[in-house]
Amino acid sequence: MKYGVLEAATAAAIIATSVSLLYTPPEPSWETEVVANDTYGKFVEVDSYGSNVGIAYVDSIDTGLRLAEKSYSTSITDFSAQRKGNWDTQVIDNRSETGMYPSLESKSGQPSISYQDGDLGNEKLYYANRQNGEWNRTEVDNVVGGGTSVGMYSSLNFHQSKPVIFYHSPSQGLKMAEKKQEWSKEILEDGQGWYTETSKCGNTIKVAYTGRNSEQLKIGEYDGGWSSENTSTKIKSDLDIDTDQRCDEQLAYLDTETEQITYKDQDSRTFGDAFFTRLALTSKGNTTHLVYHDEGTGLKYAKKKDGEWTTKTIKQGSETGEYNDIEIDHIGNIHTAYTSQKKVYHTVYNKGTTQKIQSKTDEVKIGLGLISALLLIFTAIRQEVIAKIIQKIGEIQR
Known part of the structure; x- marks a missing residue:
């Protein structure tokens, strides 16, 4: 015919x-890679700035604090959104016992970090920021002004474009250091500042923390002046705070009584169980993202969208993800950083590229x-x- x-x-x-x-576009999967081997295995932070994602970690007890950095793109043919090449590792502080309790944040496209120099009996709180490709370190507090072990649980944020650090001193409690012309320091609450975390909404910094001997969660606010209030919640080993578009708090924590990871805003939800975990919470639009360690499973990821929760195991392992962090970049890619067997891992879900592919x-x-x-x-x-x-x-x- x-x-x-x-x-x-x-x-x-x-x-x-x-x-x-x-025709429907392919769905990118979570992609995992090792960022660093043979590290201290504790403390990890992730942040995004411009087209870069950075991961801060303690290299070893002797070699100090590092930042691993990589550029990400949104080419619609690049399903991992990952440019070829290795992580660029930079030395933030190479002295021994430095980099404990790091808090990584960015301002104007450049990373900054607060951390403790853990030299026993000579502890210090440091602030480091990158300018013109070089890291500049400033001593913010020390044992003379802050007492032994000053600088624990540091949490960095920005108020009116100036860095503000909330941190713990065992002898003084919750402290705040703010950079104006010089660094000014203030004791906010005696005995407080354990597991300190911050979140920014407008000109207000929300601060979640507990006491060293009291597990009761407290919520503070700093907008040029300080105020705080108690809650009925008790925290076992970690917490995190974020704010929605109305500046209402969203909280995640390991509950003392149930040993379950708990999320709370207007509603509550529990996930798995853990004797110890760090956890990290963030939100974008109407979606909330949470990473945590589930005892006996490993690192878990939970997402709430339009009121519905879904969960996923990112990596299995008895100690996997006990230290972790999460970040959503400006195009919607979900980045997690975590430790497992003294390695630092990065996992990305490339939502931004998915959106471009769909478009x-x-x-x-x-x-x-x-x-x-x-x-x-x-x-x-x-x-x-x-x-x-x-x-x-x-x-x-x-």
Whole structure:
């Protein structure tokens, strides 16, 4: 059988329509890679700035604090959103026993970090920021002004573009250091500041913390002045805080009584169980993201979207993910950093690229739909013309 123009056009229209209706973009998976081997195995922070993601970690007890950095792109053919190449590792502080309790944040596209120099009996709190590719370190507090072990549980944020660090001193409690012309330090609450975490909403910094001897969760606010209040919640080993678009608190913590990871905003939800875990919470739009260690399983990820929770195991292992962090970059990629057997890992779910792929797919579908419509119109016109010609031939023959 020979096919003519009409049959070919009709077939092309059917194919174009089918492709436009049936094609869906591939779904990128979570991709994991080792960032550093043979590390201290505790304390890890992740943040994104510009097109970069950075992971701060303690290299070893003798070699100090490092930042591993990598650039990410959104090429629609690059399903991992990962540019080829290794992590660029930078030395933030190479003195022994430095880098404990790190807190990594960025401002104006550049990373900054607060951390403790844990030299026993000579502890210090440091602030480091990168300028023109070089790391600059400043001593913020020390044992003379803050007492032994000063600088524990540091949490860095920014108020009116100036760095503010909340941290713990066993002899003084919860302290705040703010950089104006110079660093100014203030004792906020005696005996407090254990597991300190902060979140920014507008010009207000929300601070969640407990006491060293009291497990009761407290929530503070700093907007140029300090205020705080007690809650009825008791924390076992870690907590995190984030704020929604109305500046209402979202909390995640390991509950003392149940030993379950608990999320709380207007509602509550519990996940797994753990004797010890660090955990990390963040949100973007109407979606909340949480990472935590589940005893006997490993590192878990939980997501709440439109009120519904889903969970996923990122990596299995008895100690996997006891130290962890999470970050959502400006295009929606989900980055987690965590430790396992003295290695530092990075896992990314490339949501941003998925969105771009979907956008391009929608464009393709629209294009194919137009092509199929034009082909069908062409076919209909040709059929009508041929029918009229046949009719005329019939009239002439009669």
